[in-house]
Amino acid sequence: MTRKAKTKAPTMDELAGKLWRALESAEELLSHEDPAVRLKAIGAVANVGSTYAKVHPEARRERSAAEFPFPAFPGLD
Numbered sequence: 001m002t003r004k005a006k007t008k009a010p011t012m013d014e015l016a017g018k019l020w021r022a023l024e025s026a027e028e029l030l031s032h033e034d035p036a037v038r039l040k041a042i043g044a045v046a047n048v049g050s051t052y053a054k055v056h057p058e059a060r061r062e063r064s065a066a067e068f069p070f071p072a073f074p075g076l077d
Contacts (some may be wrong), residue, residue: 012055019052 010018026048029041 012057016052016056019048019055023048023052 023045026041026044029037030045032038032041
């Protein structure tokens with residue numbers, strides 16, 4: 001029996017790139033003629049988009065800023 005070579009886990013940047021390519025592929029299917037394919041594409045876009053937002057550094061910074069809105073002092077808008 002041969003052993004399967006273990007693959008190295010991707011970095012966060014590599015994972016973000018793979019998720020982005022998956023999102024682009026799923027987006028292309030949103031205009032497919034088959035309604036069942038379109039429905040699956042909607043689910044894929046939602047799932048991959050959500051995961052991408054959690055992984056991508058810029059998205060993480062944006063989410064962090066939204067969680068802690070500035071200015072920190074009321075009345076100093």
